[in-house]
Amino acid sequence: MPFIPHTEEDVKSMLATIGVNSIDDLFDEIPAELRSEGLTKVPKGVSEMEISRIMHARAEQDSRALCFAGAGAYEHHIPAAVWEITTRGEFYSAYTPYQAEASQGTLQLLYEYQTMMASLTGMDVSNASLYDGASALAEAVLMAVRANRKSKSKRILMPRTVHPNYRKVAHNIVKGQGITLEELDFDMQGGHINPDSLPKDPGDFTALVIPQPNYFGVLEDIDALTNWAHEHNALVIAVVNPTSLALLKAPGSWGNEGADITCGEGQPLGAPLSSGGPYFGFMACREQFVRQMPGRIIGRTVDLDGKEGFALTLQAREQHIRRSKATSNICTNQGLLVTAATIYMALVGPDGLAKVAQSSHANTQNLISKLEATGNASRLFNRPVFHESLMKFEIQTDELMNAMSAQRILPGVIISDDYPELGNVMLVCATETKSEEDLQTYADLLAEMTKNSESSKSPSKSSMA
Amino acid sequence: MPFIPHTEEDVKSMLATIGVNSIDDLFDEIPAELRSEGLTKVPKGVSEMEISRIMHARAEQDSRALCFAGAGAYEHHIPAAVWEITTRGEFYSAYTPYQAEASQGTLQLLYEYQTMMASLTGMDVSNASLYDGASALAEAVLMAVRANRKSKSKRILMPRTVHPNYRKVAHNIVKGQGITLEELDFDMQGGHINPDSLPKDPGDFTALVIPQPNYFGVLEDIDALTNWAHEHNALVIAVVNPTSLALLKAPGSWGNEGADITCGEGQPLGAPLSSGGPYFGFMACREQFVRQMPGRIIGRTVDLDGKEGFALTLQAREQHIRRSKATSNICTNQGLLVTAATIYMALVGPDGLAKVAQSSHANTQNLISKLEATGNASRLFNRPVFHESLMKFEIQTDELMNAMSAQRILPGVIISDDYPELGNVMLVCATETKSEEDLQTYADLLAEMTKNSESSKSPSKSSMA
Amino acid sequence: MLIFEQSRTGRVNTAQQPTTVDSRSNIPNEFLRTDKPLLPEVSEMQAVRHYTRLSTKNFSIDTHFYPLGSCTMKYNPRGCNTLSMLPGFLNRHPDSPANMSQGFLSCMYDLQEILKDVTGMKEVSLSPMAGAQGEFAGVAMIRAYHDAQNGGKGDPARTEILVPDAAHGTNPATATMCNFKVREIPTNKDGDVDIEALKAAVGPHTAGIMLTNPSTLGVFERKIKEIADIVHKAGGLLYYDGANLNAILGKVKPGDMGFDVIHMNLHKTFSTPHGGGGPGAGPVGVSSRLIPFLPVPMVTKVDNEYQLVTQKNIPTSIGRLSAFMGNAGVLLRAYIYARLLGKEGMHRVAEYATLNANYMMKKLEKAGFQLAFANRKATHEFIVTLKKQAKELNVSAMDFAKRLLDYGYHAPTTYFPLLVPECFLIEPTETETQDELDGFIDAMIAIQKEAETDADKVKGAPYTLPVRRLDDVKAAKELDLTWNFKKK
Amino acid sequence: MLIFEQSRTGRVNTAQQPTTVDSRSNIPNEFLRTDKPLLPEVSEMQAVRHYTRLSTKNFSIDTHFYPLGSCTMKYNPRGCNTLSMLPGFLNRHPDSPANMSQGFLSCMYDLQEILKDVTGMKEVSLSPMAGAQGEFAGVAMIRAYHDAQNGGKGDPARTEILVPDAAHGTNPATATMCNFKVREIPTNKDGDVDIEALKAAVGPHTAGIMLTNPSTLGVFERKIKEIADIVHKAGGLLYYDGANLNAILGKVKPGDMGFDVIHMNLHKTFSTPHGGGGPGAGPVGVSSRLIPFLPVPMVTKVDNEYQLVTQKNIPTSIGRLSAFMGNAGVLLRAYIYARLLGKEGMHRVAEYATLNANYMMKKLEKAGFQLAFANRKATHEFIVTLKKQAKELNVSAMDFAKRLLDYGYHAPTTYFPLLVPECFLIEPTETETQDELDGFIDAMIAIQKEAETDADKVKGAPYTLPVRRLDDVKAAKELDLTWNFKKK
Ligand SMILES: Cc1ncc(COP(=O)(O)O)c(C=O)c1O
């Protein structure tokens, strides 16, 4: 029996102890009419060897891609040590550290993580993770509504330069509570929120969300935006890419006073692309708001002998204590991904992370140049970008996608569903994992494709088709 | 600096402590004329990300093979847990358990391993590994010469049904000491050592080596052979496949008295094919010979408080104590593979190992039938086999090899270099990892190839080539 | 020692950095960071050694019996991990087109089908990222359903969600997030919902009820059909908190009990690893009437091609709850586990989990421990109350819990559910041996003896762990949440 | 508790067995086993839990500073492991034809080239499976060389191998295996070979000398050129035991010192993991005159195709020493490591290993510990002698070693080389931080204090490990080598 250790004799002796005749007798409190006829669609059990063949075959179908897609999920090199340690049974198969004394490994690691994230974001405190970047933004919005006592409007200004899926998730999660997310449109030249076009008199609003870099890869005028929000008594919610923070100004230093809450997607810190998850959402804030923060928080304390130790703290915010009045319903979070991220950050260090960021930035610049050099693609926006850029193509993006993906190259992400007004564009990204040849491969294929598609349009087209 | 933790300041302070000006000064005892000009052929260092790309590309070149080769290296399913635990740092990055108190993990595991191997082989005691099956046989020969006080001849009878590489290795290792390996030829019908053809008066010999199954996959008449050797005051050295022992008679039960020394290749117990290594050699023997056994041996003992514990024992046999009079020069062995094997055996258990063996046996029978059904291959020998069989093909085996390997199928092992008299044969194996479809694929390809090679020989052959 | 205390300025781990970094940058200075973030500057070995050693300070399933009630801490098969981490799966970008995604999508599709079968629900969406997010999806669907009534005009009177007092904290917290008022329903002395109280509570204001069955009290809610009728008749919907599905896998289907919506905790019943706190996965299943509201994305099969279903395809959906499609890697692990178990294996999960729980319950009772519901069968878990010990010996459930750690056992869930005083919620799971259960019981008996003869010993526990009992009050009062940074 | 004590008859772990087993068999009964072997009958979780817990009872590089002299316990980069275990490498059958092997063979070829460069030898064969087998190959080549002299008639007088008294035990043991007589050469008080004694020992009976340089005394043999001349002039060959190559990587090449043959311990210098005792790899390199005798297989490149070189190609070879081509997976790890280090990285290995050793040596000396060779520079290791402590305080090197374990440090190599009494051979390696070295030194100082004030405390150590000091005598006298089997 897979994973069940009982022998027939064990079962007999256990039933005798209980005083029943069969295992089935243990279910006699379940009304007979409810007892199921059994499962019908679940296939017969297989051995590990058999499922291994099945999964290898399926994984093979999707493998060996050369990936120029980003749009919220980035391919970075992950040191081998990260997951070899993260999947050690002691991290992997433990649960939430309710028994602090038997969980010092996880707890100390989380405390170290909180320190790293607080420093990276320039904030005072960090929690121990939320589900993902999108849901972290939703929680940040809810938190801002609780935290901003000066505003009563429950109005959040949400630029359209924020990842469209983040905006949707935030909307889906907060709308029940009467919170409105009001869109701010972007500048068609820069692809950013132009501070000059912000309303002089925006009325009462609770918070302004500022993405950096924004969904288009473009850098926002964070200082001006932050100051503007603060001038109107609104909080600033920063949505940032953690890798970029090794290079870019930390939200804690934005404008005169810094952002109030910072959140984002932790995936670039050691989580593989993995079809979109598991990743983790991070959140950090000013100390004054810590009691409004959702999620687990670890504190350092001492034991009976005065020895340093770590424990879950501020649990009075959480659902298992506060129930219907909790700051969030979150319980299980993304602990293992935080474990990976902490080990990742320790392995690359501050210089390494800066180099990853710089190298990704430079590779993307390089890719843009190469694509532009083909004459078949050009940058849509004129503002500086971090490691992603919106490119306008001469050929249809879906044609490009079909042709390239047939060769297992993912040329970028098509975003026309969310931004139909931008036309024939694709969001393109090259992280530090891409070599000069990779970039050239992309450019060459693009050049070739355009040639073919031109020649196929030409009158000399053969009649063979 | 990869893997070197020193900062410039560390270096300065350390040099100051030592009282020298530079690291180079530390090398001043090396005669100047010997100082090397530096390395020339070693390439520049790369990052883990870069070597990762290189190694992925190289591994890819050799991957996705469907393997019907055996001949001493067998593809079995390895439970995922085996190597996930084996590569835990505590097993992986420790060394020989010289400090027993700080190595109880490895030591207890080895004691458990010794117990498992002793039981599997039906012997009293086991050592903690030798390099591989071939060198284990060489060590067994040396041991037999030490152990058999009744024989002075240093003559070992070595059937040609023993793996040719094992025979070569044994020869290369023992020949310096004046030991001769005398070949016994096999029966051309059965592919085994026919007890009836054994010399009535073989003269003094030290030991008879008996392989089971033998190199051709064929089962030897172990009882008769064992009794014959013992009748002539020779020892019996069994060379066995450990998987087969879940099904086949243990060497300890061969003949009236059982084999004296058992050795073999441990690879089938949890080691991947891995281009031939690292594997491990196992060796077990009767208790009376334990002081002649080479390699590490672990014993159970007690600590100062009377608590059970484990330690290296009988070290007086070994090179670090006995030096030029040691039982062997072996020092570093194959500990990690033994770790994997122990976990493997614990995971499959006695029933699992029997099923692996039976399933491999049945798959091979099935494959033989399918190949024979094509009319283009037939069994060379008429004796029962374990999970491997020598097949005679109608088409040239090197042609078959070329054609099939181009499709990433390894159809078996060509053995004509070692057995030119057997003609156009190949050693073919199907373990439990092969599905019905795998077997059919092989048979279908064979059928098709023969068709093509016939038609290519036919007069209607086109002139296109 | 913290990793930061092992750091030295200027130490770089070059093997983990791009070797040649093109320094071209078109980022103006105003955007750039000037300080160096406080990340450790350690060598690869220092990091490996530090986190390897830290790991050994944890209890975990792989090292200890971990009978944490309501959490289903059963063996997480290693094969599920290994196979879900094949490069083809790890390197798939979430926005990959269908022609680069058939392997992954086929697994997701098959998992949906398996979960439908297991729950008896009509359709399943996999995307919620934990139980609590599954609850959110479920309650949001209940809201969407009521809003769609009366030809789309909605049923705005339905502002209340009923929650039994034994419910998990996420239930009321979720109802609040969806802007419902929470009304608690009391439990009777046998652990069943108080039917009269329920009848009194329902009405036109009732949006629905959130129930766990078996409940968090470790007993099966016998009147479930009656409860369903009462709530349905009042116009409310039934939400099933599937955290305890392990107890009934293959035995009873929530769909047959009358539930409209269910979330499953794959990190419990489907044994995906708990990861020191997560990730989990909380897929939701629904009866026919809620299908239009399921969260996206889902996976469908059209002409033998697997495709994502998005809001474009289901405009009435409550929408997406994650940036991509939830905890995909967790879903893969659950799929592999489901295939390893298969049909028969699933039945056995409930059977042996129940056998183990009843065995422990009976043996503890015989040893003199007081059960919370002595005249009930245990499901996959059961409750011991240590109120006598607390009162008579001044040794609390917390003291027992800490002392158990010294005996090498993780403590059961303590002080939950809140309505049982000094409670131990014990869930052994099906993957533990009789020997292990006996060992735990012996430890309980030994601690009881200690409590009787030397209560201070128990109250001072643990003694053998990396730290002794920690000061939670100080942790909350003198907040120290980051190291040596800014303040220090 | 042993795994067997957790076993129960009839327990089967079905996920790890073929599900449908075709029971057809054509094996007659006489060949079949009738009893069930004593393998554990445990569940997958029991096995995982047992071996996970066992692992935590080890010290290892990943968890502890491990300054075991002569063993080069440096960090084993995790990437080397991961990348050597890619499926394409793991699943390659050793008899795969060249067209299915170019990836693997190219790595082997490149590694041969790197090792040639590093050693300054003319050709390299990778196949020996550990240092000792490399030694065997080397000495067998020396024999083959002498046998080929005089137009193939051989030089049968050369029956002796010279070995300095400080040599590792494998050196004399190997010479014996190759049927040579071993003659020991004494060491002078500075740790160098006694040249006069050497001169007196060499002659027409001299087949060769086996030397380690730096020697196992932790000093560089300064007269190496002179030694080479003496032995060469006498018609003998020079064997280099490369166990200590870490000390001179990129700084001096054994080929330049005049050696004819060398083995390398890749599990030391090239940081392949020691695996709790192995596997290792002991490739051999040779000067021109020994090329014809190198063990097979090797790898060559013909028209851009990598191919195996076998005895067919080199009939004079000493032949193969393993069933296939040695510890291929270990060789892959070494190759990856070499690429990660690169040229500059190799130089730095020797530099920082030497820096660390000299730093420790100086600090220990300042703290009052007695060095075996106080007026020498340390190489990558050095020797402290505790003979004063043994004599005056009755606290031996063994006692210090065991007490160090309590302080969280693995002990250095003790009682080797045998000629230094109460010796500690300390090799920190280049991958340890100054902090770690300081911690070790502080522990030594603390133990010294304990030895002076409370010797029994030190002699009773260790106290904090899974067991206290073990009874080795009982282990050897009352042999207990297997559990409960036959006898019990
Ligand atoms: C009964 C019950 N409901 C809901 C949850 C919430 O699930 P999750 O922690 O996955 O959000 C849990 C688990 O913690 C639970 O035990």
Ligand SMILES: Cc1ncc(COP(=O)(O)O)c(C=O)c1O
């Ligand atoms: C100096 C010396 N020579 C030879 C050896 C033997 O190497 P191996 O253990 O790999 O056989 C060792 C290592 O143990 C050694 O330290």
